Amino acid sequence: MTQKYHFISGLPRSGSTLLSGILRQNPRFHAAISSPVAGLVNGALEQMGANSESYSFFDEKKRKAISKALFQAYYSDTAQAVIFDTNRQWTARLHQLVELFDDFKVICCVRNPAWVMDSFEKIYRKNPFDYSRMFSPATRQTVYSRSESLISSGGTVGSAWTALKEAYYGEYSDRLLLVDYDLLTQKPARTMELIYQFLGEPLFTHDFEQVDY
Numbered sequence: 001m002t003q004k005y006h007f008i009s010g011l012p013r014s015g016s017t018l019l020s021g022i023l024r025q026n027p028r029f030h031a032a033i034s035s036p037v038a039g040l041v042n043g044a045l046e047q048m049g050a051n052s053e054s055y056s057f058f059d060e061k062k063r064k065a066i067s068k069a070l071f072q073a074y075y076s077d078t079a080q081a082v083i084f085d086t087n088r089q090w091t092a093r094l095h096q097l098v099e100l101f102d103d104f105k106v107i108c109c110v111r112n113p114a115w116v117m118d119s120f121e122k123i124y125r126k127n128p129f130d131y132s133r134m135f136s137p138a139t140r141q142t143v144y145s146r147s148e149s150l151i152s153s154g155g156t157v158g159s160a161w162t163a164l165k166e167a168y169y170g171e172y173s174d175r176l177l178l179v180d181y182d183l184l185t186q187k188p189a190r191t192m193e194l195i196y197q198f199l200g201e202p203l204f205t206h207d208f209e210q211v212d213y
Contacts (some may be wrong), residue, residue: 031084177198
């Protein structure tokens, strides 16, 4: 069976897990929380890149074939016809995805960045004795240092934000659908209708009162 790939990306704390929980109610769909495939592809490309001793053994065709094989191997035990792979890195890798897949869409979950930051801070304050690796000893000291760390270019929020901007203003923006967190939670039926229309999939009746993940 030939499987079709789509992607879920965007900002953290913006509804990607909720969206996956809704999508997976459709028996044709496979959707999960953030997957390791993007990291696997990136790691493989680093090993085949110019900084590797093995660089001369790989050409463009082999790099593409190995990258695609990682998708196929990871999802080899998945029976569903449509796969949604979730990772915030995908918005920065559209130039690679267009070389691997003929037709794919990227659903970008977005939210007011202030509320994204607020959501992270609430989690931090609920776990005062659990020092997350998200922060270093220097950056976890105050809400200001934590916020600056999150929104920096290498931070959890900042890296996702810049990746989203690259995709939004790039040449493949027609493959993106931005799904606002508030719209998804307040008007889920209408939001899902728009998502199905964007994907070109037949509409499925979801149970928004029994979303389980």
